[in-house]
Amino acid sequence: MRVAVCQLNARDDRAANLAAARDLLGRAASAGADLAVLPEYVDYLGRSAGLPKPEPVDGEFAEFFSAAARELGIWVHAGSFHEVGPDDARTYNTSLVFDRSGELAATYRKIHLYDVEIPGRVSYQESRSVAPGDTTVVTDVDGVRLGLSICYDLRFPELYRRLAVEGEARMIVVPAAFMMHTGRDHWEVLLRARAIENQCYVLAAGQIGDHEPGRTCFGRSMIIDPWGTVLAQAPDTVGIVTADIDLGRLEEIRSELPSLANRRL
Numbered sequence: 001m002r003v004a005v006c007q008l009n010a011r012d013d014r015a016a017n018l019a020a021a022r023d024l025l026g027r028a029a030s031a032g033a034d035l036a037v038l039p040e041y042v043d044y045l046g047r048s049a050g051l052p053k054p055e056p057v058d059g060e061f062a063e064f065f066s067a068a069a070r071e072l073g074i075w076v077h078a079g080s081f082h083e084v085g086p087d088d089a090r091t092y093n094t095s096l097v098f099d100r101s102g103e104l105a106a107t108y109r110k111i112h113l114y115d116v117e118i119p120g121r122v123s124y125q126e127s128r129s130v131a132p133g134d135t136t137v138v139t140d141v142d143g144v145r146l147g148l149s150i151c152y153d154l155r156f157p158e159l160y161r162r163l164a165v166e167g168e169a170r171m172i173v174v175p176a177a178f179m180m181h182t183g184r185d186h187w188e189v190l191l192r193a194r195a196i197e198n199q200c201y202v203l204a205a206g207q208i209g210d211h212e213p214g215r216t217c218f219g220r221s222m223i224i225d226p227w228g229t230v231l232a233q234a235p236d237t238v239g240i241v242t243a244d245i246d247l248g249r250l251e252e253i254r255s256e257l258p259s260l261a262n263r264r265l
């Protein structure tokens with residue numbers, strides 16, 4: 001199986017963001033990808049005043065990416081979008097996965113919300129406008145188990161352990177919009193740790209560059225193998241990178257260094 005991660009610079013213009021995402025999916029399909037992954041908040045990353053109206057799981061956002069998957073004949077992980085939430089004040093931060101025929105294969109709502117205050121650097125209270133999900137999600141992509149997570153989830157290893165052990169994931173996706181300040185020191189080391197400790201492929205698709213108001217995303221989208229080797233890393237531009245998933249290699253690593261099987265807790 002060939003996978004692609006798409007690196008995007010979504011801003012205030014939703015139509016332009018969707019067009020850019022569609023272009024990247026087309027490039028992924030042309031590069032032979034079976035599965036393409038987009039970043040967190042693929043359709044809008046801009047001022048809260050212009051936020052698109054939250055949509056249900058079967059709304060226009062879903063229709064757009066379902067059509068892309070069907071037209072291109074590939075699996076599409078549509079990053080995430082603002083789903084209608086449990087009350088008027090909050091949405092869900094939700095990922096959708098579509099199969100090659102455009103059928104919805106999985107829905108995941110971000111569990112860990114980004115509430116941080118790093119003076120002079122990052123001030124973000126995601127839980128004021130987003131409600132947390134409470135369900136781990138794994139889906140089958142052409143016979144390979146894919147575990148779902150979103151951005152800040154990356155800092156919570158117990159989620160990934162559950163995806164790998166209970167969910168039997170062999171690949172885990174991390175659509176993200178990591179900011180520059182934390183991204184430059186934490187992004188790669190966390191992604192590689194999740195890959196090594198769970199002996200899974202990690203597919204991490206990030207937003208890149210400046211987004212109003214004053215948010216700069218780190219990018220460096222990557223595909224990492226279960227040994228922790230970075231197979232592909234995006235340059236600091238909008239674009240895609242691809243890599244091939246080798247399940248034989250994964251099983252070899254799991255049998256030679258059986259740290260998942262050797263767990264005692």
Ligand SMILES: O=C(O)CCC(=O)C(=O)O
Pocket residue numbers: 113114150151152153155177178179182183186
């Ligand atoms: O964990 C981080 O440093 C970034 C998380 C984030 O930006 C998010 O979850 O939206």
